[in-house]
Amino acid sequence: MKPITLQEIADTLGISVSTASKALKDYPDVSQRTKRLVKELAATLNYTPNSFAVNLRTKESMTIGLIIPEVVHHFFSSVIKGIIYQAEKKGYLVITLQSNESYELEKKQIALLMRKNVDGILISLANQTANFDHLKEVIEQDKPLVMFDKIAKVLPCSKVIINDRKAAYTATKHLVDSGCKRIAHFRGPLLPQNSIDRFLGYKKAIEDHDIQYDPSLVYICEDMSFEEGKKYAQKLYEEHKDVDGIFVNTDLVAIGAITQLKELGVKIPEDIAIVGFSNWFMSSAITPTLTTIDQPGFKMGKTAFKRLLKEMKKKKNDEKTDPKIIELETSLVKRDSTPT
Amino acid sequence: MKPITLQEIADTLGISVSTASKALKDYPDVSQRTKRLVKELAATLNYTPNSFAVNLRTKESMTIGLIIPEVVHHFFSSVIKGIIYQAEKKGYLVITLQSNESYELEKKQIALLMRKNVDGILISLANQTANFDHLKEVIEQDKPLVMFDKIAKVLPCSKVIINDRKAAYTATKHLVDSGCKRIAHFRGPLLPQNSIDRFLGYKKAIEDHDIQYDPSLVYICEDMSFEEGKKYAQKLYEEHKDVDGIFVNTDLVAIGAITQLKELGVKIPEDIAIVGFSNWFMSSAITPTLTTIDQPGFKMGKTAFKRLLKEMKKKKNDEKTDPKIIELETSLVKRDSTPT
DNA sequence: GAAAATAACGAAAACGTTTTCGTTATATTT
DNA sequence: AAATATAACGAAAACGTTTTCGTTATTTTC
Numbered sequence: 016m017k018p019i020t021l022q023e024i025a026d027t028l029g030i031s032v033s034t035a036s037k038a039l040k041d042y043p044d045v046s047q048r049t050k051r052l053v054k055e056l057a058a059t060l061n062y063t064p065n066s067f068a069v070n071l072r073t074k075e076s077m078t079i080g081l082i083i084p085e086v087v088h089h090f091f092s093s094v095i096k097g098i099i100y101q102a103e104k105k106g107y108l109v110i111t112l113q114s115n116e117s118y119e120l121e122k123k124q125i126a127l128l129m130r131k132n133v134d135g136i137l138i139s140l141a142n143q144t145a146n147f148d149h150l151k152e153v154i155e156q157d158k159p160l161v162m163f164d165k166i167a168k169v170l171p172c173s174k175v176i177i178n179d180r181k182a183a184y185t186a187t188k189h190l191v192d193s194g195c196k197r198i199a200h201f202r203g204p205l206l207p208q209n210s211i212d213r214f215l216g217y218k219k220a221i222e223d224h225d226i227q228y229d230p231s232l233v234y235i236c237e238d239m240s241f242e243e244g245k246k247y248a249q250k251l252y253e254e255h256k257d258v259d260g261i262f263v264n265t266d267l268v269a270i271g272a273i274t275q276l277k278e279l280g281v282k283i284p285e286d287i288a289i290v291g292f293s294n295w296f297m298s299s300a301i302t303p304t305l306t307t308i309d310q311p312g313f314k315m316g317k318t319a320f321k322r323l324l325k326e327m328k329k330k331k332n333d334e335k336t337d338p339k340i341i342e343l344e345t346s347l348v349k350r351d352s353t354p355t
Numbered sequence: 356m357k358p359i360t361l362q363e364i365a366d367t368l369g370i371s372v373s374t375a376s377k378a379l380k381d382y383p384d385v386s387q388r389t390k391r392l393v394k395e396l397a398a399t400l401n402y403t404p405n406s407f408a409v410n411l412r413t414k415e416s417m418t419i420g421l422i423i424p425e426v427v428h429h430f431f432s433s434v435i436k437g438i439i440y441q442a443e444k445k446g447y448l449v450i451t452l453q454s455n456e457s458y459e460l461e462k463k464q465i466a467l468l469m470r471k472n473v474d475g476i477l478i479s480l481a482n483q484t485a486n487f488d489h490l491k492e493v494i495e496q497d498k499p500l501v502m503f504d505k506i507a508k509v510l511p512c513s514k515v516i517i518n519d520r521k522a523a524y525t526a527t528k529h530l531v532d533s534g535c536k537r538i539a540h541f542r543g544p545l546l547p548q549n550s551i552d553r554f555l556g557y558k559k560a561i562e563d564h565d566i567q568y569d570p571s572l573v574y575i576c577e578d579m580s581f582e583e584g585k586k587y588a589q590k591l592y593e594e595h596k597d598v599d600g601i602f603v604n605t606d607l608v609a610i611g612a613i614t615q616l617k618e619l620g621v622k623i624p625e626d627i628a629i630v631g632f633s634n635w636f637m638s639s640a641i642t643p644t645l646t647t648i649d650q651p652g653f654k655m656g657k658t659a660f661k662r663l664l665k666e667m668k669k670k671k672n673d674e675k676t677d678p679k680i681i682e683l684e685t686s687l688v689k690r691d692s693t694p695t
Numbered sequence: 696g697a698a699a700a701t702a703a704c705g706a707a708a709a710c711g712t713t714t715t716c717g718t719t720a721t722a723t724t725t
Numbered sequence: 726a727a728a729t730a731t732a733a734c735g736a737a738a739a740c741g742t743t744t745t746c747g748t749t750a751t752t753t754t755c
Binding site (some may be wrong): 033037068070 | 745
Binding site (some may be wrong): 071103 | 403404406407408410411414416418426428429432433435436439440441443448449450451452453458464467469470472473496497526581603610611614618636637640641684
């Protein structure tokens with residue numbers, strides 16, 4: 016019932032705690048015979064080191080913290096999966112917290128993780144976060160920190176991202192190349208950098224191809240829901256009969272738009288071509304299948320953890336690491352919502 | 356840079372570590388004056404207790420483990436959200452692991468969590484898990500354990516579930532009440548109890564209403580994907596022209612089926628009525644909107660943690676708790692895929 | 696055969712708290 | 726004034742491990 020301790024192993028073997036400990040960790044200054052004895056006894060007694068004591072001694076817990084805006088989200092849950100997968104592979108556990116897109120919560124959670132002495136922190140920012148003092152604090156305390164996807168460019172820490180602007184450019188350019196002359200954009204909220212960058216990519220792409228930028232063709236989706244996709248598709252249909260292409264900030268909204276346009280009798284892609292963003296699994300399921308940008312969530316999670324691990328190791332050796340920005344490749348997935 | 360310790364506070368105040376500690380925790384045997392002094396200094400120095408030391412002393416870490424078959428899943432991610440939400444509210448952190456539906460991984464992860472000395476464990480079983488020795492071990496070690504959704508009935512621990520059989524009965528009965536005479540069932544894999552129960556509920560419902568059970572109307576979806584929904588809808592359409600209702604194991608498959616049937620020109624709900632299971636957010640988005648069973652994931656997560664917390668507290672007071680089975684209510688959400 | 700090297704072990708400090716139990720000094724009761 | 730109660734503090738053990746540094750005893754070297 017009571018867990019076995021080194022003390023007990025040492026006692027039954029008539030040796031000291033120190034040699035018992037050293038035997039288990041194959042120190043050179045303990046005889047083969049003793050090592051064998053200790054290891055055998057430990058195995059039969061099912062000994063496992065008390066992790067609390069180990070943590071206290073070694074000052075590390077092999078645990079990292081993860082703060083994410085929203086767990087119930089196809090992209091973020093893929094990232095979580097990647098992080099957990101990679102962490103477990105390397106012997107680390109992950110404490111997950113959800114900021115709910117709230118700055119206040121995010122701030123509290125950072126403090127919480129610092130108090131818990133996690134070995135490192137992974138974070139994707141809440142939309143509401145505009146002040147970064149809580150994160151600066153983390154960096155100043157020399158706690159390894161890696162941001163992913165929703166980042167703050169100004170912070171001196173490593174980041175794993177995609178090039179939203181470039182991807183949006185590619186998506187929009189694909190519409191242009193498909194023959195679209197008047198292209199609308201359903202964008203996300205004003206704050207997070209991602210939706211800004213995607214908007215800028217869109218704008219650059221049309222301007223580079225001699226299409227006049229028209230602000231009235233840009234619709235802002237506050238909560239990026241299916242319903243908003245339908246709503247703005249309806250509005251677009253009423254306000255701009257001449258639009259022949261839409262670049263949508265995210266697949267869910269795009270699918271909402273497609274649903275509505277289909278009901279209005281609009282032919283996709285003949286009348287209006289559509290490109291989404293994310294490559295959500297449903298985008299290959301609907302009719303027509305949705306052309307989109309593949310955003311590698313699982314890989315982003317893996318990469319972010321790998322980077323964090325590197326920084327945690329460096330820290331153990333009292334080495335400094337320079338912040339690194341890792342840009343993951345995205346790709347255009349051509350499907351039936353754009354003409355071949 | 357170096358974190359502040361009680362020792363340092365005690366030294367600068369010229370008192371002992373013990374009084375410093377007691378002052379912070381409002382022990383009665385320390386003067387108001389000293390308490391004030393210690394608290395003020397602690398505040399200005401930004402003192403936070405070293406959690407590793409606290410863990411070692413108190414033998415608890417205010418951390419629980421969570422093992423879930425798949426993170427990227429609308430229902431499970433809702434449960435996770437509920438767990439994290441409730442746990443954080445009560446000062447607990449959650450270490451999440453993913454079993455990937457693999458028994459071997461699940462076993463390893465249980466061992467891992469036990470070694471980490473989490474205060475309790477929450478688990479939803481992998482489909483592959485048929486042997487429960489690893490969980491019996493947990494119970495024997497007197498570590499609080501609560502199962503949810505995918506449970507093992509034989510284990511003597513608390514469980515939070517829905518009544519799959521009853522819910523499936525309700526769903527199928529709704530089809531009968533809507534006038535369906537020949538009702539098919541797209542079920543899940545053979546192993547997990549949930550798909551068995553849903554099948555049994557379906558079977559009972561039709562038999563209770565004098566409809567002959569016909570095994571050829573039951574299709575097994577191995578991975579419960581959108582594509583399988585399409586595939587078996589196609590098959591059903593070819594093999595059984597007379598079917599006028601389908602109860603589908605999960606919304607995603609149901610939506611696949613609807614998609615395919617629409618393409619075949621089948622009218623929903625006039626020709627074939629459909630009921631799903633889960634109340635995934637997309638089920639209110641598609642056309643026609645999907646009648647389904649609402650499965651309260653977030654609430655299940657909250658409830659499971661609450662139960663675990665109760666058992667953890669009891670354990671601290673050396674009290675025993677009897678396993679309790681908590682059944683959450685489900686409800687039929689009537690939408691357009693069944694006749695009004 | 697003395698000096699030096701090596702092998703094997705243990706004592707003890709350290710990690711930072713929490714909590715029990717004494718110990719003083721003062722205040723209260725008879 | 727003696728006996729008792731109370732208030733305020735500190736010493737020290739304990740949690741279980743890791744790791745440094747001595748200490749033996751044995752072996753090797755010249």
